[in-house]
Amino acid sequence: MMLNIIRKKREGKPLTTEEIHYFIDNYTRGSIPDYQAAALLMAICIRGMNKTEVLTLTRAMMYSGITLNLSAIKGTKLDKHSTGGVGDKTTLIVAPILAAAGIPVAKLSGRGLGHTGGTLDKLESISGLRVEMLVDEIIRQVKAIGLAIASQTADLVPADKKLYALRDATATVDSRALIAASIMSKKLAAGADVILLDVKCGNGAFMKTRKEAFSLARLLVEIGNSMERKTVAIVSSMEQPLGTAIGNSLEVAEAVKTLSGQGPADLTELCYYLAATGMVLCGHARTETAAMREVKKIIATGRALNKLKLMVQAQGGNVDQINNPKQLPLARVTEIITSPQDGYIVRIKAEPVGQAAMLLGAGRHKKDDPIDLSAGIVLHKKAGEKVKRGEKIASLFTNDIDTLEVAEKKLLSAYTFGKRKPAATPLILGKVQ
Numbered sequence: 001m002m003l004n005i006i007r008k009k010r011e012g013k014p015l016t017t018e019e020i021h022y023f024i025d026n027y028t029r030g031s032i033p034d035y036q037a038a039a040l041l042m043a044i045c046i047r048g049m050n051k052t053e054v055l056t057l058t059r060a061m062m063y064s065g066i067t068l069n070l071s072a073i074k075g076t077k078l079d080k081h082s083t084g085g086v087g088d089k090t091t092l093i094v095a096p097i098l099a100a101a102g103i104p105v106a107k108l109s110g111r112g113l114g115h116t117g118g119t120l121d122k123l124e125s126i127s128g129l130r131v132e133m134l135v136d137e138i139i140r141q142v143k144a145i146g147l148a149i150a151s152q153t154a155d156l157v158p159a160d161k162k163l164y165a166l167r168d169a170t171a172t173v174d175s176r177a178l179i180a181a182s183i184m185s186k187k188l189a190a191g192a193d194v195i196l197l198d199v200k201c202g203n204g205a206f207m208k209t210r211k212e213a214f215s216l217a218r219l220l221v222e223i224g225n226s227m228e229r230k231t232v233a234i235v236s237s238m239e240q241p242l243g244t245a246i247g248n249s250l251e252v253a254e255a256v257k258t259l260s261g262q263g264p265a266d267l268t269e270l271c272y273y274l275a276a277t278g279m280v281l282c283g284h285a286r287t288e289t290a291a292m293r294e295v296k297k298i299i300a301t302g303r304a305l306n307k308l309k310l311m312v313q314a315q316g317g318n319v320d321q322i323n324n325p326k327q328l329p330l331a332r333v334t335e336i337i338t339s340p341q342d343g344y345i346v347r348i349k350a351e352p353v354g355q356a357a358m359l360l361g362a363g364r365h366k367k368d369d370p371i372d373l374s375a376g377i378v379l380h381k382k383a384g385e386k387v388k389r390g391e392k393i394a395s396l397f398t399n400d401i402d403t404l405e406v407a408e409k410k411l412l413s414a415y416t417f418g419k420r421k422p423a424a425t426p427l428i429l430g431k432v433q
Contacts, residue, residue, distance in 0.1 A: 002026075002036050011041040017056050024060035028159045031109040034166055041163070041172040049177035051222065057177070058223050061185035065160035068135055068191035069323075070106055073142050074281040077104045079192035080274070081183060083216075085200040086354035087241035090271050091119045091149065092255035093304075094264075095303015096311070097171065097275040097295055099147035100303040103282050106142045107149045108156070108190050120151055125249035125329060125373035129317030145310045150285020157185050172253055178217055181204070184223040193222045195231040196278045198270075201429060210235070210429060217432040232281055232433040236270055237425065240348040240383050240432065243267035247362040247397065254326035259305040266382070266427050272296070273428055329374035330393035331361070331397040335404050336409060339387040345415060346422045349381050352414040360398040384422055 005019050015023075023040065026032045038291045038303035049057065070077050076420040078098060082088055109119035109131075120131045133150040135142075147289050154161075160182050167173045196218055200206070201213035215260075217233035224231025243264045245254040258264050258271060276291035299305050305322075311318050321327045339345075357363060361372030374397065381393045396407060 002032055002040075006039045006043060009040060009047055009286070012047045014050055014053055015056075017232055018391050020056045021060045023103065024057070025063055027257060027365065028064045028162060037163070038170045038172070039178045040082055041167060041170060041175075041178065041396040044177060045172045047077040048175075051219070054177045054180055054219065054240040055223055055226055058188070061159040061181055062158055062189045063162075063403075064185075065155045065189070065334065066113045066135075067189045068106070068138075068156070070139065070142075070191040071156070073104050075102070075108070076106050076194055077106055077142075078194045078278055078282055079107055079187055079190050080105070080196045080198070080213060080278070081187055082198040083183070083200045083205065085238040085242060086204045086350040086357075087243045087246045087251065087267075088200070088238075089119075089122060089145060089152050089243065089245070089251040089255045089267070089344070090198060090274060092122060092308070093267070093271040094227065094274045094278070095147055095149060097271070097304045098278050098309075099145070099299045100307045101275075101284055101294060102146070102281055102337060103278065103284055104142050105147050105192065106138055106192060108152045108186065109149055110152065119149060121373065122248045122251050123149060123315075123317075124325060125252055126312055126321050127329075129312060130315050130350060131350075134218060134317070138185070141311075145153050145307070145314055147307055147311045148313065148315075149395060150315075152186065153319055157189050158212040160185055176212075176219060180219045180223060184220055184225065184227075188227055188229065193229065194278070194281050195229050196274060197221070197231065197429040197433075198274060199232035199233050200238040201235055203348060204241065205238035209228050214430065214432065221432050225311060229299055230281055232277055234274060234277060234431055235429040236348050237427050237429060239425065241350050242270065243374050243406040244379045245376065246353060246379075247360070248355045248371070248373040249328040249395070250376040250378060251307050252321075255326055256308070256322055256325050257303065259299065259303075261299045264382075268338075269427055273339055277431070329376040331343075331372065331399045333374075333398050333401050333404070335396040335398075335408060336392055337396065339381075339389055339391045339393050339417070340412075341417050342387070342389050343388050343417050343419045345381055345393070347416040348379070352410050356407045356411040356414070359403045359410060360396060361403070363401055375399065385423060386421070387417075391415045397416040423427040
């Protein structure tokens with residue numbers, strides 16, 4: 001039967017519900033070999049899938065393992081997902097804001113791969129913090145303090161784990177259908193009532209163009225709504241890094257700063273907007289304007305930062321490092337990067353900045369690679385700012401001095417300088433609901 005399924009998709013024909021379930025069920029159990037699964041993934045990548053096929057694939061993957069039942073938690077439960085980028089620490093900010101507003105947040109997160117960072121890696125830079133939690137523990141913690149951020153359990157959507165590893169090894173990651181099914185199968189299985197999505201767009205994101213990003217956003221929202229989960233996607237720019245910190249402990253420190261009301265303008269803008277959108281989505285506020293007022297109040301009164309502290313404490317982390325982020329781990333070697341000329345920073349491409357951070361030890365090439373939680377980059381100037389020749393524009397942090405020269409070259413390749421101030425570009429590109 002598998003040969004017929006591969007042949008059918010190769011010819012561009014839609015697969016039936018039975019055929020998709022046959023593939024997912026048997027591949028998850030190990031009765032379909034990788035070479036046949038890879039052939040089908042390549043056929044899907046080239047020929048695509050219609051919306052019915054994608055929804056069926058998502059359902060099949062979702063039910064390939066356990067699904068979480070969060071009904072014991074009172075209120076409308078929210079889950080958030082970002083498609084990934086450079087300096088994207090929004091979960092560490094948005095989730096505590098929403099929890100402080102009384103919206104329960106049960107968030108299952110992942111680790112970083114390549115130039116994109118992972119929320120779990122960032123959290124593990126806090127000494128002692130535990131992200132491996134049983135389902136019952138997650139539910140108890142959310143009932144008690146309104147917030148938990150943990151790793152995906154092994155028996156949640158096992159089909160995605162197998163398929164993702166195979167896609168990564170067979171150049172079939174780049175498929176809108178497979179991306180959508182991978183994201184939404186995990187979000188739906190996690191059991192939240194409301195799903196808030198941040199779809200990144202630009203050179204530092206997987207979706208490089210607005211057309212691609214909005215197309216994916218629409219598909220994700222359609223899948224969520226068809227499964228009776230309120231779903232909204234915000235499309236945001238990832239042309240330059242988000243905020244000023246890239247690297248795990250550095251990003252935790254910046255998240256704390258933002259929760260204290262002193263974060264970078266772009267990071268603050270996006271996090272506040274995401275949190276306000278989540279409040280409206282959960283019925284906590286009638287309008288975005290009212291929700292934004294509530295977000296600012298929650299930040300000003302310290303309730304959001306306190307919620308992060310409660311979560312860190314509940315998961316065994318050192319709260320002193322949140323009270324004083326200078327106690328977070330920092331790499332031994334610091335290299336200062338200066339501007340090569342007078343003028344303006346016209347552009348900072350996000351992707352090479354992320355690659356430079358990875359070279360310093362902050363990222364991994366493969367899922368099992370070790371990672372240096374104390375390494376990374378801090379940008380002292382962003383696109384649009386005026387600089388003088390010799391002025392400090394970035395700092396590199398690493399414990400591996402041998403990587404500094406190549407990382408510095410990679411970082412500088414991200415910059416474009418000019419004599420005129422560039423036109424401002426929007427950070428939030430639109431909303432799909």
